[in-house]
Amino acid sequence: MIWLFLLGLFTYLFITQWVSNLTRTSVWLLWSVAMLPVFVMVVWTIVSRGQTMPTQYSLVLFAGCLVLYLYLIQRGRIERSTMDTAPPAPPEPISEIQPPNLASLRPLNQAEESSLQTCFPWSVFYLKHLEYHPQGVVCRGQLRTTPEAAYRTIRENVEAQFGDRFHVIFQEYYPGEPFFELVVNPAATIEGKNSPVLIRPGFAAALFLLTMFTTTWAGLQVVGRVPTIAALLENGFPYSIPVLLFFAARSFGQFITARKYKIAITLPYFVPIIPLPFFPLGTIGAFTQLKSPIPDRKALFDIGLVGAFMGLIISIPLLAWGLVQSSVVALPNQGGLFNFQALDPRFSILLAIFGKLAIGRELTPDAAIRLNPMAIAGWVGVMFTAFNLMPIGQLDGGRMIHAVFGRRMGARIGRISRFLLLGFAIVYPHLLLWAVLLLLLPALNEPTLNDVLEVDSFRDIVGLLALVILMILVLPAPKFLTTALGM
Known part of the structure; x- marks a missing residue:
């Protein structure tokens, strides 16, 4: 139970x-x-x-x-x-007995509609028609300048006319047909202005301390030791401190990047969990929540990149250093990604190469690795980084794919990736949990405010490089590699 x-x-x-x-x-x-x-x-x-x-x-x-x-x-x-x-039905006359149906009212009256039309200069974006819905207005027309200049001009004009009443979104769902959408800004309402503050350091600190307790306990549970001072120093803290460092680094990296782009974001909240045999980690990570729209695809890319990059620069050195201090045991008949006492190094190309370099000749075809607590923390970081690099939805990889290829194409890549991983899971059962979790994630991401502006060529190259790194982390070591390594 x-x-x-x-x-x-x-x-x-x-x-x-x-x-x-x-x-x-x-x-x-x-x-x-x-x-x-x-x-x-x-x-x-x-x-x-x-x-x-x-x-x-x-x-x-x-x-x-x-x-x-x-x-x-x-x-x-x-x-x-x-x-x-779909345009709503005309509003019913206001009655003294029954209030009007607010959901059917247009967000703009006739005078405001005229003001809105003046926000679209014909030389920037030729406005053809408006489509109303209760949350905002869709403005369709023809783009006559660069996406960056058009968005800047229209946004400034709308803000001059309506203040912070609307979020101005510029997107292109079909190629060659960009459109503006004015969505009601909930933060501009009385309820939004009176909402609780985002930065709750006391709550974040309490979750961090609780997660430090559960991860320290997890470090002891992995090796089956009772909580003594010696056990805490040898197994508890050597696991909990590095794994918390990993999650803190990637989460605070995203936090700082979001604040750089003036995006409202919460502090990282760690999620403690009791260590169990099938999930002995003591935590499922730390997360932040974006509370305001992302301005453009460049910002979206950078937020995803920083999370993945910070994860790699912490987890890979931890894994490499921990493997040097790890030992070799007999390869079990059945194993998994969380079998830290007998981990099959062939589960990952990265693990196979690093394991061979760190352990050497002792790592034979019938041998597994008994991970040192620091190596466990590094391996956990590598797994979480690889999962978040998957090009799906709101994961780091999904954000980068959306930024590089656009929202529509990014969603297609995400759907294909989910079924490819499911196919791999049939051959390699240790990937089944990832495949199931990714099937639960929507492939289509939310648009940024300026979703038409493309990223530069440097970000294109980095995005493709991230996909290569993902394959090195996730794919099992092929036969030719294990043969060359003597594994």
Whole structure:
């Protein structure tokens, strides 16, 4: 029951962090559908007195719930898209008995509409028509200058006319058809201005201390030691301090980058979790939440890049130094990514190369690595960095792909990547958990304010380099490499 509770908690945090802001579908409905296969299998086991559900039934159950889960996310998007493009019905006359239906009112009256039309100079963006919805206005027309100059001019004109009432979004869903969208800024409302402050250092510090306790406990649990002073110094702190350093570095890197671009963002919040046999890490990481739109694709790229870069510059040296102090054991019949006492070095190209360089001849084809606590922290950092480099949704890699190729093409790459990883998981079962988690993530990311402005060639090259690094971290070592390394 404890495992079931923690799995449910992890799924809920996963959905609220990466999925909830991309769809109008209720978080609890998405959570219920995601957890339904687990609940059904538990009930089946109880009713059948310990017998597990047949494999064919399990596959049908998981596939059906996955299709329903993705449909619910897309349904939330369809409702929003339909509402964005379909003009509302004319508002009913105001009655002294019944208040008007505010959802059907236009966000601009006739005088404000005339003012809005003056915000679009014909030499910058020739405005053809407006489309209304309760949250804002879609302005369609023809671009007659560079995207950067057009966005700067239109935004300044709108701000001069309406202040901070709208977010000005410039995007191009179809090639060659850019359009502006004025979305009501919730921060400009009374409720938004009176919302709680983003920076809550006391709450962040409390979560950090609690996570330090759970990760120190995890460092002891991995080697099966009781919490003595010697055990804390040899196994507890050598794991918890480096792994917390890794998560703090990548999260604060994103925090500083977001503040550089004047994006409202929360402090990093660590997520403690009780170490368990199937997930002995003591934490699922630290996260920040962006509370205001990202200005352009360059800022989006930099936020994703800094998170991945900070993760690599911390985790790779930790892994390399820890492997030097690690030892060799017999290769088990079954292993996984969290089997730190007998980790198969062939799980990753990076791990195979680093392991051979650090350990040498002792790392034979029938040998595994017993990781030192610092190497465990480095390996955890490498796994989290690799997962976040996946070119999907709001992950670091998804943000970079969106910035380089555009929102629409980035979503296509994300969908292809999910099914490619699922195919790899059939051959390499240790990737199955990643494949399932990525299937739960929406591939389509939210647009930036100026989503038409492209990134420079340097960011293009860095983005492609990030994909190469991802393959080195994720793909198992091929046969020719293990043969050359004598593994």
